Amino acid sequence: MKKMNRREFLTKTVGTGVKTFVFGNLVCTTAELLQDKKSFANSASKKEEPEKVIFGFLVDTRKCIGCGSCVRADKAENGVPEGFFRTWVERYTFFPNGRVLVDSPKGAEDGFWPVKEDKERTLGKPYHHYFVPKLCNHCIDTPCIQVCPVGASFETKEGVILIDQKRCVGCAYCVQACPFGTRYINPEKGVADKCTWCYHRTTQGLKPACVEVCPVKARIFGNISDSESEISKLLRDNRVQVLKSYLGTRPKTRYIGLDSGVI
């Protein structure tokens, strides 16, 4: 074997390293480009596809009675682990001295009980309360997709934010980044988990489980790109808000009758 001096050795090692790196990147990039091209071709070939579907979710807080049916239905439909919630209901109780009491016992899985007597003794008799259902906001500029280091969080063509649980490493960065506390690490799977707007149902033309069971129609789900859909009409005819709008995540879950105290 030819003896190598140090200069040759260094040139060769560094050269091989650089080549491997550049070539590896090229392969990855090309693969991605090809994939993009393929999906582009697919979408182009389906020109006669009926209409674009963009899902939207509307919560009418004025209607919610805090029965917790949605939470139970969600748990049953999606096998949500004990102690975690893909959706929950919060109760805001107002007292004469201006104090607001917020609670959500077990995420309202069993509904609500009247405010405890001892609270009434210290704070007075509540004069007003309302319920606010919460779930994933499927934001347009969502921080969870932005921060996911492995690209496990992604947006579907319908605008639904999902998690590829086969790719997720369970670092919990998305859990930290979600301003709404909708994500958690599934203790059984070790990966991130959250509300999917029941993607397995909605892509089959069904409603999400929580919407299906709501007895007062406080949850409305539908195609917002269809201007004649129920949700589109409601969005048009009402003053709607989103949670934590100041963070600029542009949530797609919208609310009617949201109070400024709700964060």
Next chain:
Amino acid sequence: MHHYFVEGFVLPNQNQIWWTILIVLYPYITGIVAGAFIISSLYHVFNKEDLKPVSRFSLLMAFAFLLFATCPLLGHLGRPERALNIMLTPNPTSAMAGFGFIYATYLIILAIEIWLVYRPDIVYLSKHSSSMLLRKLYWLLSLGVDNVSKSSLESDHKVMIFLASIGIPAACTLHGYVGFIFGAIKANPWWSSPMMPVIFLLSAIVSGIAMVLVCYQAIHYLKGRAIDSQCTQALMGYLWLFAIIDVAIELLEIINHAYMANEDWEVLHELVMTKLFVSYVVIQMLVCSVIPIGLLGAAIIFRKRLSDRIRNAMGFLSAMLLLIQVLAMRWNVVIGGQMFSKSFRGFLRFDVEVFGREGLLVAFAIFLMPFITLGIFARLLPLWGPIETYPKKWLRKGLPEKQNLTFPEPAHPS
């Protein structure tokens, strides 16, 4: 599963603290790496002769800590077996996705730099080491290159300067990026701040210098060797400077929060004054900042009136306190940021887990590993200086008592 004590209204999914002790340890370890590397660069690149006694040690220390920087992360991941996804399918918009690449680059730079610094020793030992096996090992470490002529060493030095010119920004990136991981989370007002990378970087430098100062003095004291007071004095000077800037910026950050008093200040104020009072106000800001900065200042200002022994003791104590300060800072950021709910209406208590995958014992074990590794390095390479410091038993018998420090001529001219 943990059940955490909650008070007020905590969002139902926030029933536990996700990032725990291991995530406190991770920036602590990478911080020491960055700081130690900067110390070694001050000598190797910027020719700060005072730091010569610790220049090699700090390089090895940076390497030893860097080797274990991934352990806390692996221990924390829900699916550690998929860890490499971070390099296989990195998401370009994620700061965290940069970790694998920044880490790998830095590890390679550091390894090459150590090899270049130690090359003459490795070559010498590959010829004069006491046993055949060791000579073979050193030969392997030398990668078959035994040219240690003057011109060869000079070109080594050029490569080293070039590497350091990448290495210093890489060290800054590695740690600035850790700060960015927290600083860029707008969902969390305790984290979200453009100051975060700066604070992380400065505290990294502080912890690195402090660790070098502590280890240098401790090892020399235990081995009964003389401590080079010029070196400790220089280290104390740098430590003082960086500690002042670091604490000043940490203070500015909290004052800024308080002065702006955004809607989240209510919860942050409560956090600082109750939940983090001991770890933040008392430990991080008072005891472990004021005392060491004062002590270091005194040791530097009154250096002519104080004996070396006293000054070194003052430096040692200050460095220990600053090591605690930086650890407290990591704790207050990582754990503190998760002790309040995103409802801004409630708090969680963090109970330290002792056993278990992310517990205190595992954290201790991981933190111990770099020191054990340094111990192994010390058996192979001289930690402090070049060849004259080899223990005699390392070398073949029959070599002259006083080693000739000029390196042997290359066997085959390059």
